[in-house]
Amino acid sequence: MMLRTAVVLAVSMAGGGAMAQESAVPRPAPSAERLELARAVAANGLLISLIPVQTRGEIDGMIAENPDLTAAEQARLREIGQEQATALEERVLAADAAALATHLSADDLRVIAAFERTEAAARRRAAMPAIMVETMQALGEVDYGNGVKAAFCAETARLCGG
Numbered sequence: 521m522m523l524r525t526a527v528v529l530a531v532s533m534a535g536g537g538a539m540a541q542e543s544a545v546p547r548p549a550p551s552a553e554r555l556e557l558a559r560a561v562a563a564n565g566l567l568i569s570l571i572p573v574q575t576r577g578e579i580d581g582m583i584a585e586n587p588d589l590t591a592a593e594q595a596r597l598r599e600i601g602q603e604q605a606t607a608l609e610e611r612v613l614a615a616d617a618a619a620l621a622t623h624l625s626a627d628d629l630r631v632i633a634a635f636e637r638t639e640a641a642a643r644r645r646a647a648m649p650a651i652m653v654e655t656m657q658a659l660g661e662v663d664y665g666n667g668v669k670a671a672f673c674a675e676t677a678r679l680c681g682g
Contacts, residue, residue, distance in 0.1 A: 550621035557629035558621035559613065564636040564645055566652075567612050573649040575605040 550558070562568060579601040583594050620629065635641050673680035 547622055550618075551626065554621040554624075554626050554629060555617060557626060557633050558619075558624070559617040560633045561620055561629055561636060562613050562616035564641065565616055566648060567616055568609060569645055569648045570652060571605060571609050571612060573653070575601060575608065 579598055582597060583589060589597065624632070669679045672678065
């Protein structure tokens with residue numbers, strides 16, 4: 521859930537509607553160099569850093585919801601979960617790298633990749649899962665769309681249903 525929430529929040533903040541329209545415009549395929557640089561950047565990105573936390577939490581939840589699982593079944597569930605998490609990481613890495621390579625220049629990607637090799641970036645990556653958890657906990661339940669509709673309804677008496 522946290523991974524999906526982070527993705528939805530990131531897309532919303534970036535202007536998801538405008539992004540969807542922009543991505544419909546055909547773009548030339550990025551060069552091999554840009555894809556390689558983008559993959560290095562994506563390997564250190566926010567989405568990839570959240571996968572271990574999210575997937576571990578989901579497996580822990582499955583085990584908690586099914587206390588009748590034997591120790592061997594729990595161990596196998598964790599193994600299958602790790603296999604699935606590894607596959608998910610590869611999919612996220614490939615998709616994130618493709619998007620980065622499409623939207624950023626090779627020069628931009630070189631600068632970002634250089635930063636990602638610094639100790640400060642390593643500390644940020646290590647802290648990011650805890651930062652995300654704390655941020656989401658501090659925000660609580662966020663229902664931006666319904667909040668906008670409620671404020672618009674109060675002002676105009678329109679969009680008040682549903």
